[in-house]
Amino acid sequence: MHWPFPLYLNIRQKVLVGLILCIFAIGSIGMMSLNNLKAIEKKQHLLQVADDLGNIILEIRRYEKNYLLYGSSEDLNETHKYLEEAQKVLARISPEEGNLKAVPLLNRLREELLTYKKFLNQMTHKGSQNEDASDSTLQEHTRESGKSLVDLSQELVILEHRRILYLLNTLKAQLLASLGILLLLGLSLVSVVANKIVRPLRVIEKTTLRIAEGDFQPIPVLQTHDETQRVVEALNRMVAELEKRQDQLVQAEKLSSLGILSSGIAHQLNNPLNNISTSCQILLEELDEGDKDFARRMLNNVEGEVHRARDIVRGLLEFSRAKEFSLAPASLSQVVERSVRLISSQVPPGIEVLTEIPEGLTLNLDFQQMQQVFLNLTMNAIQAIKNPPGRILIRAEINESDGEKEALIQVKDSGIGIPAENISHVFDPFFTTKEVGKGTGLGLSVVYGIVQKHQGTISVESREGEGTCFTIRLPLPAVNT
Structure with a gap:
């Protein structure tokens, strides 16, 4: 079955639906509140009319009493005058009767006014014919009718007061309910924005920082079926491509190092061949x-030199061979020893390369890539010693930091040092202070990436004219703790 609408909404559609619901809710609440306010306004007008009617009826009763006490025709005329005014007031209410619950009460008022008027007319008729207008029965009926008018007018006022209070309470309840609905909609919209936009953006931000530090772990993909899922999937593809490029860069740096070492390797092979x-x-x-x-003895010498040449070629082949990054327990002293052996032909006279590595120090390493690290750092140290004699020291020790043990490895040289303004850039790709053609600026960037892949850190300290020290910290496996 084909649905006319998508099963999953993207972020824009979710935000749009949330805004439409908020606008609809605000509009509906506004219309209901406006209707209630109009009803209150109508009730307030009716209450004012009811008050006026009550005051008029009180005036009628006052002049009625005066007439019955003193028999003044002026009081009787005033009574008729106020009676006509009361009927006019009731006539003003008539167009609004269709929407009022006070219709039965108003009808009773209207009927009672007619009854009162009939009694008053009888009294007037008797008075005009010089009959005794003080008939006790007629007076009693007139008083009772007047009292009923007063009671009905007060009942009307009370009823309208109650209706206004009811409408005000209804309006208050509607406003409170509307605030609750708006609050729920707002919280839902905030939740959508926080979970679907802000949180994924923070994850992406943290991931880009991890990538910048050389950590190429992919991000878990949540099946949100919106833009964030597509962005995360694209980011994971980018991370995989960057990791592949990083491996290619390491291999390219190896080949570059082999080019630099080639003349020295030829010299190293020439000696055993001779x-x-x-x-x-x-x-x-x-x-x-x-x-x-x-x-x-001669054949033993030949065999020894063959083994020597074989070791040189094997070390060169193992170093240059491309393979997937993998960690395995390895002796740090062997890694350093092979790296120094590979570069020994490039060490000028007067420069001494010393190593102080504990024999039993075993770390989880990628042998080739860590060899590249020491090769690059040693090569940089050699190039930093412009005027031999000089010394390069590669040392390691077990260090305890924040309650956890780690391997602390240092490569120190007595070279010219790094200017203070360049310290923060030494690990940046393509940054170099060497002459054109003497370096690509990728060596230390590759070193930084390899150390990060080993879950370690690398830092540098240097003083111009005194030398440089690169410090690597690597996690220590349980076998060394």
Whole structure:
């Protein structure tokens, strides 16, 4: 079955629906309140008329009493005059009767006014014919009718007072209910904005900061079926692509390092090859003499040099080989030793590379990538020592920070140092202070990314003319604690 409307609303539609509901609620509440205010206004007008009618009826009763006491024709005329005015007041109320609950009361008032007028006319007729207008029965009926008029007018006033109070209480209840509805709608809208917009934006913000620090963990995708889900999915694709680019960058930096090391590696291989060649020549010359011990020594020398050349080539191949990032227990001293061995041919005379790594210190490392870290840091240290002699020290120790143990590794040099204004930029991609063609500015950026992938941190301290110290902190596995 095909639905005419989407099953899931996106954020814009949700906000729009919330605003439409708020506007509808405000409009409905406003219309109801306006109707109540109009009703109160109508009731207030009727109450004023009822008060006027009550005052007129009191005046009628006053002149009626004066007439009955003193028999003055002027009092009788005033009574007729106020009686006509009372009927006019009732006539003004008539157009509004259709909406009033006081209709029966007004009808009784109208009937009672006619009855009172009939008695008053009888009294006037008797008076005009010089008959005794003080007939006790007629007077009694007139008084009772007048009293009924007073009672009915007061009842009308009381009724309208009650109706006004009822409408005011209804209006108050409507306003309170409307405030509750608006509050619920507002909270719902705030909840939608907070959960569907603000919270995902904060997650995206934190994720971008994590990515900037080299953490490429994907974000969990919530099935919200709106823009935030699509943004998170796109961000996860971007994170995966960035991680792939990071690995490519590490590999490119390896190849760059191999290019720098190539001449030194050739020199390192040349020495064992020369020794092999020399041993073979001597062995050939002395072959006729048949000295087996001498031949054995020469062959042992050849074997040792072959192993030496094999180790050089193996270290080079292992370093250059591309593989997926994976952590495994590894001896830190072996990582540093192989890195120093690879770069040893690039160390100028007068520069000493020292290592102080505890033999039993084992960390969860990606051997190749951590080798790249020490290779880059050592290469930078060599280039920082412009005028040998100088010294590079790679040391490590177990340090306790915030109750947790960690491996603290330092690479110190006695070079020219880094200017203070450049300290905050040394890990930025493509930032370099070297001459054009002497560096890409990616070495320390790659180092930073590799250390972050190992759940560690790296910092730098430097003073111009005194040297630089890079400090790496890596989590310590349980085997070392």
